[in-house]
Amino acid sequence: xxxxxxxxxxxxxxxxxxxxxxxxxxxxxxxxxxxxxxxxxxxxxxxxxxxxxxxxxxxxxxxxxxxxxxxxxxxxxxxxxxxxxxxxxxxxxxxxxxxxxxxxxxxxxxxxxxxxxxxxxxxxxxxxxxxxxxxxxxxxxxxxxxxxxxxxxxxxxxxx
Numbered sequence: 001x002x003x004x005x006x007x008x009x010x011x012x013x014x015x016x017x018x019x020x021x022x023x024x025x026x027x028x029x030x031x032x033x034x035x036x037x038x039x040x041x042x043x044x045x046x047x048x049x050x051x052x053x054x055x056x057x058x059x060x061x062x063x064x065x066x067x068x069x070x071x072x073x074x075x076x077x078x079x080x081x082x083x084x085x086x087x088x089x090x091x092x093x094x095x096x097x098x099x100x101x102x103x104x105x106x107x108x109x110x111x112x113x114x115x116x117x118x119x120x121x122x123x124x125x126x127x128x129x130x131x132x133x134x135x136x137x138x139x140x141x142x143x144x145x146x147x148x149x150x151x152x153x154x155x156x157x158x159x160x
Contacts, residue, residue, distance in 0.1 A: 048072060 048068050055064035120127045138145050 044072075 051071070052064050052068045055067055059067075138148060
């Protein structure tokens with residue numbers, strides 16, 4: 001059990017720290033993108049108005065509006081395709097990283113299981129009696145069960 005806590009504790013702390021940092025960076029990025037998008041939208045609206053007014057001087061107004069709208073829709077489609085391609089690439093990379101992490105965790109757990117099985121095979125009687133005694137004690141004593149739960153809760157808090 002100590003071996004498991006020595007391995008999982010630091011990994012869990014690092015994962016939680018990484019998640020907090022990642023969430024903070026994501027919040028800053030989203031806020032920046034929202035502000036930049038708002039400013040860019042205002043600029044694009046004025047650019048479209050200027051394009052429309054410039055074209056309306058040379059060709060009929062409905063034709064100018066149609067040209068400006070077609071350019072805006074083509075630009076929106078190009079941006080949409082670009083964003084989709086970027087997010088697809090990132091999604092595949094993230095999935096590959098998750099698969100590698102899951103495989104590493106499974107391998108580590110298999111090693112731990114093998115060590116525990118070996119220890120139990122060497123000390124089968126003592127291990128069985130110890131687990132039986134712990135189970136009976138926890139099942140019979142609400143105070144011991146409460147203390148064990150508190151100990152586990154404290155251990156989890158320390159890992160944060």
